[in-house]
Amino acid sequence: RNSDDFEAQVGRKLVLCPTCGTANVKKGLMAPAVSTSRKREAISSAMEADIQSAPQEAAGDASGASPAVQNQAPMQQSALLPTDMRQKEIIEALRVVRAKMIENSENVGQDFAEEARKIHYGEAEERNIYGQTTPKDAEDLIDEGISVLPLPELPEEKN
Template sequence: MIKYTLVCEAAHSFEGWFRNSGDFEAQVERKLVVCPMCGATDVKKGLMAPAVSTSRKREALSPIAKAEAESPVVDTPETKSEAPVPVSATPMQPSALLPENLRQKEIVEALRLVRARIVENSENVGSNFASEARKIHYGDAEERSIYGETTLQDAEELLEEGISVLPLPELPEDKN
């Protein structure tokens, strides 16, 4: 994965993760990369510094972040849950990782905007998400952005098949 610093036409800066530069270009061309602050789709790469890991940076990490950075992801019974998880096959990345200096309220509002854009510009296929995503990927159904629910295991299998899926942003009201 490649992390790009992105800038929209209104000069908002944010980050996005992409499989490769071609994936970034294709998504920008299709207007799928959206500024989380203003919703603009005219997005360009900004100036970026290479991500170099130094011992000083590792020492500055919190103990939790340090452990996450140094250890691989381990599947636990909790991560293998069969409960449905909302996901989206919109090629939009959690691109839209936000600048660290935004306050929590602004972050939640930006997540609401991202989620609203996905829902507004995608078809809800409900619990048929995994099968519909496969049909689209293999050319058996019309190409379009979809969202719905699937199990974590099915989402992992889709990713292994090369089918891009992302969890929809979880909002505080989703937990109430």
């Protein structure tokens, strides 16, 4: 959520590189993703090119490569399109995961930490729960050996 949370998680080795798995992760400067008319035109042109070449790719080639492998080459021509498409795929996957977690869990609201402790120590029925808690309470739960996992945050929740 913020720099303090990041630093705390990095200090506890909870942040891992998704590519190599190392816990040696540091913050870096990033350019903001500002949507400009040039960027929209570039994406639109790249999408049109992909659509026009799709019939040829769907037919396959003599190499025997699958259509999925063949479709990777045109996407790499545009530096903007793969990231945008990959981000959409990841966000959609997070939506599915989050929906499954909520569907198969009970919302205990602000009583999350208390209820998690009751379940862990056998004072309440064992079940999947979700709710709200403070970062400090979540850290205390982890220190007690109680497994907790934050629900994935989706971009529309921040708007």
